[in-house]
Amino acid sequence: MSVPIFPTAQDAENAFYDSLERCDLEGMMAVWAEDEEIVCVHPAGTRLSGQDQVRESWAKMFAAGPRARLTIEQQVAISGMMLAVHSVFERFTIPEVKAEAQPAPIVATNVYLRTAAGWRMIVHHASPAPGQPEAAPARTKGPPKTLH
Amino acid sequence: MSVPIFPTAQDAENAFYDSLERCDLEGMMAVWAEDEEIVCVHPAGTRLSGQDQVRESWAKMFAAGPRARLTIEQQVAISGMMLAVHSVFERFTIPEVKAEAQPAPIVATNVYLRTAAGWRMIVHHASPAPGQPEAAPARTKGPPKTLH
Numbered sequence: 001m002s003v004p005i006f007p008t009a010q011d012a013e014n015a016f017y018d019s020l021e022r023c024d025l026e027g028m029m030a031v032w033a034e035d036e037e038i039v040c041v042h043p044a045g046t047r048l049s050g051q052d053q054v055r056e057s058w059a060k061m062f063a064a065g066p067r068a069r070l071t072i073e074q075q076v077a078i079s080g081m082m083l084a085v086h087s088v089f090e091r092f093t094i095p096e097v098k099a100e101a102q103p104a105p106i107v108a109t110n111v112y113l114r115t116a117a118g119w120r121m122i123v124h125h126a127s128p129a130p131g132q133p134e135a136a137p138a139r140t141k142g143p144p145k146t147l148h
Numbered sequence: 149m150s151v152p153i154f155p156t157a158q159d160a161e162n163a164f165y166d167s168l169e170r171c172d173l174e175g176m177m178a179v180w181a182e183d184e185e186i187v188c189v190h191p192a193g194t195r196l197s198g199q200d201q202v203r204e205s206w207a208k209m210f211a212a213g214p215r216a217r218l219t220i221e222q223q224v225a226i227s228g229m230m231l232a233v234h235s236v237f238e239r240f241t242i243p244e245v246k247a248e249a250q251p252a253p254i255v256a257t258n259v260y261l262r263t264a265a266g267w268r269m270i271v272h273h274a275s276p277a278p279g280q281p282e283a284a285p286a287r288t289k290g291p292p293k294t295l296h
Binding site: 087 | 233270
């Protein structure tokens with residue numbers, strides 16, 4: 001399989017969530033930087049670091065195959081030359097489950113690094129976000145804030 | 149009160165955790181960027197954004213005053229010109245409580261932005277990290293990885 005090059009952090013994020021929804025382990029791992037200092041925190045989990053721990057955790061999560069639709073909401077993004085940080089809500093919707101029994105949204109902080117092979121993920125930190133989402137001043141549309 | 153200038157992201161992080169341990173609201177808020185796009189996720193909480201929501205949340209947490217010692221462990225740090233990302237474990241120790249009844253460690257992702265007024269925090273995402281910490285390849289000593 002050829003390794004994709006992500007020209008922007010947003011491209012890497014799109015591929016990350018596409019792989020997550022489809023339970024595509026190889027697609028998912030192609031988003032991560034080839035670096036032992038990558039960090040991944042799943043909801044209610046401890047910190048995983050390095051390629052082996054991160055791959056193993058997604059392999060377990062993906063073992064049952066796709067069962068939920070995933071939408072990404074309320075992105076806040078800030079981008080430097082080398083690093084980009086996105087904060088998002090992940091909303092999983094299970095088709096056969098009633099609205100009131102759907103899982104709580106997840107809040108995630110995603111950090112991307114510009115590498116020689118395009119933008120890659122170096123940190124994914126996700127945790128359950130109970131209660132109503134913020135009635136927030138956070139910008140949810142438009143291009144990310146870019147630092148110069 | 150004069151506003152401190154933090155020459156490095158690590159200086160901002162030191163002030164953040166010093167304020168957190170001492171329950172010092174003004175010290176804490178001096179670490180945050182003066183930006184409506186700041187994001188704060190407390191353990192088991194939803195996303196807060198903007199100065200007002202973030203200040204109010206720390207004011208509530210600090211209302212009872214300091215009662216725990218705080219140590220920061222296993223930092224993984226990556227720094228660009230404008231953004232720096234630190235992943236740490238926060239370990240709170242309550243003096244009058246037995247070792248086995250101490251709170252679980254917290255894993256936190258902290259993001260700092262280089263502003264005209266020094267380095268400031270723009271994201272703090274914290275969540276409980278149950279179970280044993282990673283037996284990790286993550287570097288826990290030495291200077292942060294700096295991007296060029």
